[in-house]
Amino acid sequence: MNPISNAVQSKEGAYIEALINFRDVGISTKVDGQQYVKEGLIFRSGTLDQLTNEQVEQFIQAHNIKTILDLRTSWEGKDNLPIDKNFPTTAIENIKAIDLLTDATPERHESNEPEIERGRQKYRVNFAGRNFERNVVWNMCTLWLKLRLMFWILVGNKVHATLLVGSEVLTPMGLPTMYKQFLKACKNEILDALRIFAEPSNYPIHVHCTQGKDRTGMVCMLLQGIAGVPEDVIVADYARTEEGLAPVLPQMIKEMAKSGLSEEFATARPEYMREVLSYLKSEYGGIIPYLNAIGCGPSWQDRIRKNICTEVVSN
Numbered sequence: 001m002n003p004i005s006n007a008v009q010s011k012e013g014a015y016i017e018a019l020i021n022f023r024d025v026g027i028s029t030k031v032d033g034q035q036y037v038k039e040g041l042i043f044r045s046g047t048l049d050q051l052t053n054e055q056v057e058q059f060i061q062a063h064n065i066k067t068i069l070d071l072r073t074s075w076e077g078k079d080n081l082p083i084d085k086n087f088p089t090t091a092i093e094n095i096k097a098i099d100l101l102t103d104a105t106p107e108r109h110e111s112n113e114p115e116i117e118r119g120r121q122k123y124r125v126n127f128a129g130r131n132f133e134r135n136v137v138w139n140m141c142t143l144w145l146k147l148r149l150m151f152w153i154l155v156g157n158k159v160h161a162t163l164l165v166g167s168e169v170l171t172p173m174g175l176p177t178m179y180k181q182f183l184k185a186c187k188n189e190i191l192d193a194l195r196i197f198a199e200p201s202n203y204p205i206h207v208h209c210t211q212g213k214d215r216t217g218m219v220c221m222l223l224q225g226i227a228g229v230p231e232d233v234i235v236a237d238y239a240r241t242e243e244g245l246a247p248v249l250p251q252m253i254k255e256m257a258k259s260g261l262s263e264e265f266a267t268a269r270p271e272y273m274r275e276v277l278s279y280l281k282s283e284y285g286g287i288i289p290y291l292n293a294i295g296c297g298p299s300w301q302d303r304i305r306k307n308i309c310t311e312v313v314s315n
Contacts, residue, residue, distance in 0.1 A: 040204060071193065180276060182218055197308065235273045
């Protein structure tokens, strides 16, 4: 098991058993005594859906979490779980069949759940949302595949729609290419996610998706770039995910097969992140120029840096 997880478990107790791929980004990017991100401010993991009421309380008390950033689609997970009772949700929902054909602006929906403690909040940013679906997935579909996909979405069969996208679009695309497509097609969602880290009152922040690997990995990579974390450390932190997911790997592979995804999508190999970083260099000049290009400019980056860095140095 990851030594970071061992340390957390021995200190904090049973709630950690319900989390997968959990770590403090400040600890996981600390190398040879050099720390880039403050400890206790940014946490990452897979889904929080498995936490019981008692484990949610343990989780909050252990890390004083103020904000949860959930990067999943509205199709993933369930509502009214123990974690939702403590973190009222603000969500950007944009997964409708008609969205594949129109340019309607996604609406922001507020939860009606009462706020348990002033200041706690959960933001749902549909990272691989409408822009990815329409500009990547939809554009890669043949006419026949588009017709089948529209049919299953319109009749509300999410299982068949997901299987089609997984087996006929994402698996042929491959994981590193999917990451690069995220960076090209999900710029608005990336901005939504990163700007949460610009507000000091949001901390400590916990960010997650389903496995805490792909969407979470992209957001954490960009945050680490803002903090000046060296590329080899970014790569190592991404690759650490394989240790974090090892206990559930057989189950993951089975679940991904049901979604039409190959076993590659259950891995987090260092070369995947190296390819993404190389892509950012070749296309934009690196992480910081990429962020400037998508609208997360120097002022936003400085605000984030002041919140998370042990020493603030503007790039």
